[in-house]
Amino acid sequence: MSYKAKFKVWRGEGGEGKLEDFTIEVNEGEVVLDIIHRLQATQAPDLAVRWNCKAGKCGSCSMEINGKPRLGCMTRMSTFSEDETITVTPMRTFPVIKDLVTDVSYNYEKAREVPSFTPPEGVRPGEYRMQQVDVQRGQEFRKCIECFMCNNVCHVIRDHEENKPAFSGPRFFIRIAELDMHPYDVAPDRKETAQGEHGLGYCNITKCCTEVCPEHIKITDNAIIPMKERVVDTKYDPLVWLGNKIFKRSK
Amino acid sequence: MEIERHEYDVIVIGAGGAGLRAAIEARQQGKRTAIVCKSLFGKAHTVMAEGGAAAAMGNVNSDDNWMVHFRDTMRGGKFLNNWRMAELHAKEAPDRVWELEAWGALFDRTKDGKISQRNFGGHEYPRLAHVGDRTGLELIRTLQQRVVALQQEDYETHGDYEAYIKVFQECTITRLLKDGDRISGGFGYWRESGNFVLFDAPAVVLATGGIGKSYVVTSNSWEYTGDGHALALLAGANLINMEFIQFHPTGMVWPPSVRGILVTESVRGDGGVLRNSEGERFMFNYVPDVFKDKYATSEEEGDRWYTDQANNRRPPELLPRDEVARAINAEVKAGRGSPQGGVYLDVSTRLPAEEIKRRLPSMHHQFKELADVDITAEPMQVGPTCHYIMGGIEVDADSGAASVPGLFAAGEVSGGMHGSNRLGGNSLSDLLVFGRRAGAGAAAYLDGLPARPKVDQVQVDAARAEAEAPLQRAGENPYEVHQELQRTMNELVGIIRKAEEVSEALEVVEKLKERVQLVGAAGTRIYNPGWHLALDLRNMVLVSECVARAALLRQESRGGHTRDDFPGMRPEWRQKLLACSTEDGTSITIEEKAQPAMRDDLISLFDRDELSKYLTDEEMAEFDRIAKS
């Protein structure tokens, strides 16, 4: 049942590092994170990795396995052949702190820039009434475990540090879409700010984000594309455009 | 090196449900608040909760109300609960859940548009507000986003997001500081850099969660090293009820690497049944006397209950967790287990595949990805896993205050609310109710404080020396010491206990204490898990000693404490609380304390027959006197 696998793990801190070779035991049913833990316990006690739930629920253990963004705890060793060398590296879009741990503060800063849920005045807690069909659309996006792999994979920022200030990334496009679809959210112009302030316009719908999402959220089809379409609608309909502007100024 | 220093009114240690709700309250009351947590913001253990938050809103069955919830909670805890906490919890949980909705949470709905509620073990009516089987994620994200909303408000008024509430993530507190008998702050390190940090603050709210990482088979994450329990002990507070640990009946058993990972109770709440290797629904054989008239006696009746609760009794799969866990343990021991050492939990023959995927999406995903099992087509194999500690810091029910002035606690780290056994769903609501109360308690304490306590440099230097020590010596591998502790607790102070085994565990723990003093951490200070574990070991060993000592003293079986050599509950033990404390910081002493008697109007909510199963003769005489007047 068990065998020895060959691993290359990126190790380093303070901006420097290299791939280190390991040979390590693998048992039936194990996932990549188990192997990283075995390395810690037996060969490299200071090997840095984030994890919490070990069941795909917390989004801590994002890493790149053979170049693909994956959750270490949900990547079964049985998906590799026994003689394959498995390369594990940190997420590329974020600065490395040490080994597999990256500085993801970009994401927390972007989260703060999205205006919060804004309910109408006068609805008291306990008085909310919503139908399942109406909450279901938003619920899809609230499945997000904030693994930040969609932001990691998106080419707009993956090798383009310069785009980071203007671009919030797919994680926050679905956050805006979720609020936009919330039956009780009354904040104005969610879609327009997605375009204007969060860089939706940079996205050219490559769908890479949807492909990596471990929660199978249809980021592009259900959030980005509908928002883009409606932004286009409002943008190019001269009456609506005029209406918006006039309304805003006279406020 | 100069130590980084921050001044706050309140520091909340822990960013799970309890910590975030406490911090929100403290900030809403105008206090400058720091949230400190070991993981990234939004990753605390609460994120893993699946089934739901219990609150008697009466949305699905309008007969539900706080009194029914109160009774269920006391019954589930076998009447050892702090009744005042159980009362506050039952009364306030609905408001706390509704408040989340006003902060943007999207719960599943009933047909008339209200928050839907699901059945769970020990709850008389459908009571758990939920979002599929990822309720904890919704809860933590909503609170996280509420914190962000408050920061946005502060940005508007003060031009600084962090003017009144700041999150210090991946930062571990290793010591609380005191000025005389009062709290004056906390000392810790940044995981990322290994640098030390000092918080100067007159009030500390502990919301650090549980202790499961002292066991091998557990549903808990690496964060659950009992830090808050140990920090409180070391600061002079008491822990109560430490012998009561909840072994959740259904953890995964295969593959070995996922052993212990939780299978939510919603599987049973939504119709899943337990069978042994002979295909028998064995739970019908394990209904204890105290619950006999509340549970179905035939499969037909149990099945009818799902659609007609007024005229049928619930199936015994929905007994409180301690009962189900012991039953599974007994079936496996009797040789009627599944091939991989558990029993079968089947929902595939009970619900259509589409319905299973809709109601239990993350279970479906978890089994498919991790065990190659399709739960819509075949049964799961499950067995008990260390899940939750009922014991914790002894607090004042109304304010969350511990015995040390300035110290507050809420959530899993506090004790009393759940008595000897927690009902599923009662933790998430506990976090919200008592998180808010602890935040308010801390704010009120500050308002009444005559002078700000001072940080004592001697304590800071000692804390620093203690934290640096493992880096400075070449010693034993901390992972090995940890594994031995886990094995010891699992095997000797597990689900079924006996005096000899627990005594043996205590001997091992004594030896481990010495080894912990000598572990070394190779590598640098930067994000070094070996070093972090070396420091966590002090806490795990201290807390394990509390569990084992209390387990040895309590000569009865009740809830999450089962003594092979003392089967059955003993009413005189219901009146006793075992309070752990430490004088010297390394060894634990236990004192017996009296459990306060229930208020007259609350005890009158129960039937005489039921109470007579739990109370002593003198207590019953007192009850009769109350009933007469």
Ligand SMILES: Cc1cc2nc3c(=O)[nH]c(=O)nc-3n(C[C@H](O)[C@H](O)[C@H](O)COP(=O)(O)OP(=O)(O)OC[C@H]3O[C@@H](n4cnc5c(N)ncnc54)[C@H](O)[C@@H]3O)c2cc1C
């Ligand atoms: C898999 C699973 C499913 C569950 N499902 C349910 C359910 O459906 N319903 C229910 O009611 N309950 C459920 N529970 C129980 C419930 O989730 C927990 O009891 C609850 O979330 C604990 O919350 P908390 O706020 O007390 O602590 P946690 O959410 O665990 O947070 C603890 C916090 O403290 C921090 N911390 C710890 N030590 C330190 C330190 N030394 N320094 C700084 N920070 C520190 C951690 O980083 C973390 O932020 C479940 C538990 C598990 C494991």
Ligand code: SF4
């Ligand atoms: S679809 Fe858009 S957001 Fe998603 S990865 Fe491609 S460019 Fe980025």
Ligand code: SF4
């Ligand atoms: S949307 Fe998906 S990929 Fe992106 S952060 Fe959330 S869970 Fe991860």
Ligand code: FES
């Ligand atoms: S450890 Fe939580 S998602 Fe992998």
